[in-house]
Amino acid sequence: MSTADYTQSDTGQDKRTRRWHILVFLLPAVIVYTAIMILPLIETLRLSLFNEVDGHSVFVGFGNFQTLFGEPRWSASFWNALRNNFVFFLIHMLVQNPIGVALAALLSVPKLRFGAFYRTALFLPTLLSFVIVGFIWKLILSPIWGVSPYLLDLVGLKSLFAPWLGRPDTALITVSLISVWQNVGIPTMLIYASMLSIPEEVLEAAECDGITGWSQFWKIKLPLILPSIGIISILTFVGNFNAFDLVYTVQGALAGPDGSTDILGTLLYRTFFGFQLQIGDKSMGATIATVMFLIILTGVCIYLFAIQRRMRRYQF
């Protein structure tokens, strides 16, 4: 490593002339973003402070939050969902991202044959609709028609098979791993891209210094892709705490068995839209959505202020 510098975001606000074209070009995006993101967000935050009493919307301050955290049943289902969501996130961090890094490292080996094929194959599940993914895996893991008990039987390991999706102690892990399978292409591609951007000279210099193979990966490549790993972590965090679709397609809106796969997204869905005989509760739904928003905001802030600032960036 010859030069190590901090990158500086350029602060070129020195021209005094009003540049109207910037405003004009930004406007369409700002309007669309405001209409479909910012206004609904504000409306959700507002709605969480109101509740319906006798058919009229009444301002209740933080009353809904008091119900959510104070009332034993609400808080039990909320904490259950939050705990499950953390497990869901942890499995992604511990399984998806290391595998993503490993696959990217393998893909970037220059002598690799069929590289394009592997790249496509690994990215393909990410392109599939979650409905298809959920359905395929439900079938693969089905104890009746599934291919997994059959395959395990072929190698004499049938005893290892269990109806994983139907057991409270394994369902969450199974669903998380399905999600990992689907999404592993994203960290792989991002890290693959950042590995490709490592200049050849740096690697050659390392080789001259006798750093090759594994130690090259640990000492040269990994520090250089660390910012990408940071971005991936935060994307995983936001994605996982907003997750809903896969659990809904695999385990249904009640996120069974026994609420063991219930995450914040499914809890929000049931509360806001209702389910079967349960009639939707917009205020409590907005309250849960607000809490989700705050959780994600906190997580992103911790990352931005505590981690990203300290992260060293290298410029070549």
Next chain:
Amino acid sequence: MGSTTLKTLLMATSILASAGFAHAADTTLTIESWRTDDLAIWQEKLIPAFEAKNPGIKIKFAPTPPTEYDAALGARFDAGSAGDIITCRPFDKSLEQFKRGNLSSLKSLPGIENFSPVAKAAWSTDDGSDTFCVPMASVIHGFIYNKDAFDKLGIAVPTTEAEFFAALDKIKKDGTYIPLAMGTKDLWEAATMGYQNIGPNYWKGEEGRTALIKGTQKLTDADWVAPYKTLAKWKDYLGDGFEAQTYPDSQNLFTLGRAAIYPAGSWEISLFNTQAQFKMGAFLPPVQKAGDTCYISDHADLGAAMNAKSKNPEAAKKFLSWVASPEFADIYANALPGFFSLSSTPVKMKDPLAQEFVSWREKCKPTIRSTYQILSRGKPNLENETWVESANVINGTDTPEVAAKKLQDGLDSWYKPAK
């Protein structure tokens, strides 16, 4: 009642016929429904039958997919563009529309007297004083069995619980068939086909259900825990990996002839008739001791109401009276075997399996699912909790007593029975 209906119909027809001359235009009634599957039946059978008798009224059946129905209908009510005839979901969803003034009262509709209070319960106000939908169809719970399997193993149709479990033991010992085709993955199977299927025999149908609403009985009472104790015993007779077995899995296991008994709802009949290659029969939820009164879940599923802001109220009323008539019941029930008319006049079914189901009405006392009326209004929702707990009991996650206690605690947290 047939003659009164006919008279009303004739009178209404004559009025409308003269009106028709004056305006020389047909009145068109639009039916809102979520039963997209029924489109062919309406167009080919029901609408021609009605229009033949009522010249001047044209019917348009305009279904919306089931998942969008409630939201779309709500929006159309708000916009004033909802159809004249509304297909009613049972209980609170329709009650809410009635309270908002979107549905007309049908208390005095000619033909409504053809229905018993249990049949009307799904679409009546809590005190039962007003009714706003004409009951169209209900589904009955029971067990469908593989007749060939029973004959092969020499099993007689069980009538008591002891016989039922003896039959299950025999099937299990033989090993050719999975004794019971049911899974717990989708949760509702355990609750609807399990708990609500066998439960009425224990809590004595309407007696227990209304006592629960009044607060004189609790879900922790012996009569309400007992069905859970029986369900817990089912576990040993389900297929391998039943925890991850979904509802379509169960249907397929049975229709492929791999399972002997299917805890069923009568809506399965049409599908099973087309898919199963063997003879099928049905039996009642077994009673505890021989000679006990049997109770069946005869659950109201859909009804028809009138949009309060309909521009053709007279024609709409005439149509609803026809829906309440035995003629409609006959056509509808036979076109859709498994969806039974709720009319007090018995309908003769051409399908033998459907006929078996409907014949139970004559010897057993009907009730509706215990969690549907009033008790599922609050949070936690009793119906959803029953799904979760029924699956838990069968999976062995919770004991029957713990499950019942959880349900009652949940109910107690928001439901205060009227004193």
